Amino acid sequence: MNILIDNKSGAPIYEQIYTQLKAQIVSGALGQDEALPSIRNLAKDLRVSVITTKRAYDELEREGFLYTVAGKGCFVAPKNLDLVREANLRAVEAHLEEAVKLAALCGLGGDELVETLKLILEGGV
Secondary structure (H helix, E strand, O other), X not given: OOOOOOOOOOOOHHHHHHHHHHHHHHHOOOOOOOEOOOHHHHHHHHOOOHHHHHHHHHHHHHOOOEEEEOOOEXXXXXXXXXXXXXXXHHHHHHHHHHHXXXXXXXXXXXXXXXXXXXXXXXXXX
């Protein structure tokens, strides 16, 4: 497991931890039932507050990506394919929103943007 904290990103630290762990779970880099570092150990390794790591873990657990076993720690939950699909759809939407913004900056209209997407889907670009 690899988590990098970027103090210059502007994103809250708990969100950076949450986003990176979620990405590793969705991609399969962290497997089902794999034990995660304890909240305290992760906080120590990242040199952040225990409250910060707890918040990231709580968010992941609330969304169904982690489960906790009392006295044993936090583990990667079995993949819920609907949950994974939803996470991927949100990522696609974010990328498309960014593409629309970039298209507007360079004066590319909606029709041209749709045509570009069609070409990409067909493998022509």
